[in-house]
Amino acid sequence: MTPLFGKLFDQLDARLHVRADTRKSANKVFPSNWSFLLGEVALFSLVILVLTGIFLTFFYRPNVEAVTYTGSNPVFAGRTLPAAFESIVRLSSDINGGLLFRRLHRGASHLFIATIVLHMLRILLTGAFRKPRELNYFVGIGLLTLAFGAGFTGYSLPYDSLAGTGIRIAYSELLSLPLIGDRVAFWIFGGAFPTGDVIPRFFVLHVMLLPAALIGTVGLHLFMVYRQKHTQFPRVGVDGHQLVLGKPLWPLQFAESTTLFLWTGGLLAAAAVLIPWSDVALLGPYVPGEVGNNAQPDWFLFWLEGALRIFPPIEFGIPGTLIISGPFVAGVVLPGLIFTFLAFYPFLEKWLYKLEGEWHVLQNPLEIPLRAGVMLGVFSALLLLSAAATNDILSRMLGIPIEVMTWFFRITVIVAPIVLGLGIARYARRRLNRRQRHVPSTETEAQQRYIAA
Amino acid sequence: MSDREAEQTRPDLTIVSEETPPPSQANDALVLGSAIIAALAGVGFAVGLALRTSITVYGTALAIGLLALGFGIRRYFSDLFPDIEAVEPRHPEQQATEEPVSAIAPLQRRSLLRNALIGASGVFGLSLLSPVPSLGPAPGDALRTTDWRRGTRLVTTDGEPIRADNVASGGVATVWPEGSINNEISAVILVRVGDTEFKDPTNFDWVVNNELVAYSKVCTHAGCPVGLFRETDNALFCPCHQSTFDAVRGAIPTFGPTARALPQLPLGTDAEGFLIALGDFTEQVGPAYG
Numbered sequence A: 001m002t003p004l005f006g007k008l009f010d011q012l013d014a015r016l017h018v019r020a021d022t023r024k025s026a027n028k029v030f031p032s033n034w035s036f037l038l039g040e041v042a043l044f045s046l047v048i049l050v051l052t053g054i055f056l057t058f059f060y061r062p063n064v065e066a067v068t069y070t071g072s073n074p075v076f077a078g079r080t081l082p083a084a085f086e087s088i089v090r091l092s093s094d095i096n097g098g099l100l101f102r103r104l105h106r107g108a109s110h111l112f113i114a115t116i117v118l119h120m121l122r123i124l125l126t127g128a129f130r131k132p133r134e135l136n137y138f139v140g141i142g143l144l145t146l147a148f149g150a151g152f153t154g155y156s157l158p159y160d161s162l163a164g165t166g167i168r169i170a171y172s173e174l175l176s177l178p179l180i181g182d183r184v185a186f187w188i189f190g191g192a193f194p195t196g197d198v199i200p201r202f203f204v205l206h207v208m209l210l211p212a213a214l215i216g217t218v219g220l221h222l223f224m225v226y227r228q229k230h231t232q233f234p235r236v237g238v239d240g241h242q243l244v245l246g247k248p249l250w251p252l253q254f255a256e257s258t259t260l261f262l263w264t265g266g267l268l269a270a271a272a273v274l275i276p277w278s279d280v281a282l283l284g285p286y287v288p289g290e291v292g293n294n295a296q297p298d299w300f301l302f303w304l305e306g307a308l309r310i311f312p313p314i315e316f317g318i319p320g321t322l323i324i325s326g327p328f329v330a331g332v333v334l335p336g337l338i339f340t341f342l343a344f345y346p347f348l349e350k351w352l353y354k355l356e357g358e359w360h361v362l363q364n365p366l367e368i369p370l371r372a373g374v375m376l377g378v379f380s381a382l383l384l385l386s387a388a389a390t391n392d393i394l395s396r397m398l399g400i401p402i403e404v405m406t407w408f409f410r411i412t413v414i415v416a417p418i419v420l421g422l423g424i425a426r427y428a429r430r431r432l433n434r435r436q437r438h439v440p441s442t443e444t445e446a447q448q449r450y451i452a453a
Numbered sequence B: 001m002s003d004r005e006a007e008q009t010r011p012d013l014t015i016v017s018e019e020t021p022p023p024s025q026a027n028d029a030l031v032l033g034s035a036i037i038a039a040l041a042g043v044g045f046a047v048g049l050a051l052r053t054s055i056t057v058y059g060t061a062l063a064i065g066l067l068a069l070g071f072g073i074r075r076y077f078s079d080l081f082p083d084i085e086a087v088e089p090r091h092p093e094q095q096a097t098e099e100p101v102s103a104i105a106p107l108q109r110r111s112l113l114r115n116a117l118i119g120a121s122g123v124f125g126l127s128l129l130s131p132v133p134s135l136g137p138a139p140g141d142a143l144r145t146t147d148w149r150r151g152t153r154l155v156t157t158d159g160e161p162i163r164a165d166n167v168a169s170g171g172v173a174t175v176w177p178e179g180s181i182n183n184e185i186s187a188v189i190l191v192r193v194g195d196t197e198f199k200d201p202t203n204f205d206w207v208v209n210n211e212l213v214a215y216s217k218v219c220t221h222a223g224c225p226v227g228l229f230r231e232t233d234n235a236l237f238c239p240c241h242q243s244t245f246d247a248v249r250g251a252i253p254t255f256g257p258t259a260r261a262l263p264q265l266p267l268g269t270d271a272e273g274f275l276i277a278l279g280d281f282t283e284q285v286g287p288a289y290g
């Protein structure tokens, strides 16, 4: 600690009495493992999103009134465009540094969601969701939902042709809700698509409500991590149930996190130079009745897009009131079931293996057959659904008719996850049986087993 | 510093392992080097931006600056401080104490009062949802009707009316009701099929010159514009989820996720030979709604 900092701190302490608490926090121990950095990178991406988003907000125009673009972009010069799209063209072509900020923002949004998903996968595979962390696991599911919301509204704001198509499909999904669909869709969109209200409303969601909710919820998430302390991987000679082993926050954990933050920014800047994310000039503004050939959402919604594509044609009930349609089942029921299932998975495991007490030491998923099977099953299904979202491209590339491609996915999406899930669960079961073991129901038992091995 | 002194300055940290880095000139050089690079990159970023160079120039400077700074800080800290691993107790499974959360206990009163207040709060809370309908108009007929009326001319996106003999064979065109261009739900795709016969369930009364037929362009699956036409088998194709419709058989779906045909527009011609609608669609346009 430098003398100047020490003096300033003395002054602060004389007024607020923070020395003891600060020291306690500085001594807080962080277990180190690369997979623990995923959540951190997600946090840093959020910081970068907020910073770059503020710059974009100064220039973005949240409405769809027709305006004439008078800037220097040769493709759009003199053309009449929706104001939102026009402001994005101006940001990209006329505002010095605007393109850099746009690409940083776009890149950070991809990294944000990618690291959240991987972070969640780490939590699920190693069992960091068990008591006492179930509550924070729920908070995490909430964060994932908010991040998807921020990603989707952000994707819509430029009002390019892909954005318009995405908004139209979201509107149709709302319409598909039985009994209340038309009302809900009209409430959210302010009338029949494409209203002038949707962009201003998405803008408020994207720059105000969702960021505020994200920041608040992340705060809660981190507070809980701080209170409950990290889980850690097992280590010989350390009773991980009673103790947490790692580096104190100050100085080295602090230094590592600072470096990670700067490198996240550095890599995003490098990506902004190399990858022309979100080049709206290629797409053109949204025009009702027009759509490009490869209509696709952002990658993190591919699984939903795939489900919409391969779901069989069904529609029954009373049109205009109680109707059950393909888009409802594939686009509303299915994601609802997957999210609900993942949210309550911790309780399934606890019930099946009669788990007792608290759990702080992480496990190899192969030690728990249910977990190995469920995770491989669910995530392989999500990956296959995502692949199905490219069935038109695959069909063209491989020269296979689209009908065959679609049937291939219809079958594999169901069969492969079941086969893989049951297969790995069986393998895990046998692995336990070979050593004459069952799944431990307390952490003490799990610890003894680890020490014996 | 001896071990005992260390214990004294860190009484609240239980150290498991401690490694003191030896002074290293190489490390000093790395820290200094990255500091210089970071500073130069910072200048490069600012100047590059001020001179309106390209994203390649100032973006690269920004990337290099951040990476170098990160690297330097890491090297600096690992030279300045010993690498310490410590343990902290977790305090798991704290026994719940019998003590109530608040020190002030309530007196005995009738539970009716409490229940009345809880009920009232619930009712009142629900009533706060009443502004929700203000968010948008009631759907009314908006999803059931389009802007097509008897006698409405078909016009292109540029507003040109269309003569029946003016549509290229094997071609499609996006058309709108005159006066309602870009009214999404009214979008229509006009198809002139090649040498084929129309078949059921096409409404033959709405086919002009035995070759022109018009369907709603709003996909009955999730509402994308059905924009593509395959001449070989007269298939209309939706690029969003690949629903395929047969344009000579009343646009019934032949493949893909949609369950319903594209509604056929009652099509005719007026006295001057321009294409007109003979009325609104008779079936529901666009995706299913509840």
Ligand code: HEM
Pocket (backbone or CB within 6 Å): A046, A049, A050, A053, A054, A056, A057, A060, A088, A091, A102, A103, A105, A106, A109, A110, A112, A113, A147, A148, A150, A151, A153, A154, A155, A156, A157, A158, A206, A207, A211, A278
């Ligand atoms: C406080 C946080 C945020 C602010 C103030 C903000 C602000 C903005 C603004 C004004 C735009 C429109 C300009 C443009 O498209 O370039 C935008 C676009 C976008 N935002 Fe955000 N945003 C924030 C957080 C997020 C988050 C958390 C995500 C995703 C997880 C996200 C993803 C996107 C995407 C994908 C776009 C479209 C980018 C493009 O096409 O350029 N944003 N944001």
Ligand code: FES
Pocket (backbone or CB within 6 Å): B219, B220, B221, B222, B223, B224, B238, B239, B240, B241, B242, B243, B256, B257, B258
């Ligand atoms: S919207 Fe046309 S196939 Fe889905």
